[in-house]
Amino acid sequence: EDQVTQSPEALRLQEGESSSLNCSYTVSGLRGLFWYRQDPGKGPEFLFTLYSAGEEKEKERLKATLTKKESFLHITAPKPEDSATYLCAVNAGNMLTFGGGTRLMVKP
């Protein structure tokens, strides 16, 4: 059974304080690892897809990396507008299996 575990559950940062979010996964036949951002009352917004170990992708202050067992979402010099819940998901078939998310709060 596919499993995705995200840590920490919640993270409070000061503006400019860089950090990383972790996503550990167990899946047979990974066909993609996905990161989404979800703001309160809205649907998940796509950020990145990673397909193979060693792959990295960047977008503004965010950088996602992938190994055979986990993925990291690195946030460099975050701003208050980066506050959201970040979701990790894996695809090994017809659907995505999601982790519980990391709720990020960035204080000015």
Add this chain to the structure above:
Amino acid sequence: GAGVSQSPSNKVTEKGKDVELRCDPISGHTALYWYRQRLGQGLEFLIYFQGNSAPDKSGLPSDRFSAERTGESVSTLTIQRTQQEDSAVYLCASSSRSGGGDTQYFGPGTRLTVL
């Protein structure tokens, strides 16, 4: 272009009533998915449609839940005899190809409250 749209955005119903939720996928997307997000929990897969193939219903929690899709267009999720535990946000997503590694784009969701 337009993203995934869902209606209604909010639905309040009484226990025992039936509800219908609607999803309009991104134009040209052949795959469509329904997920459920209970308060404080992760997203749970419900059902997957791909073109004219038989849907993957493996995530439906009970026979009170059903969904239809006509071709590659609109989908409706129906919950019969609603229960309080059905209260959740129901999210629809679409992708341009079959499940695989293709990116799923989500709609804003329908918040269902069962009194």
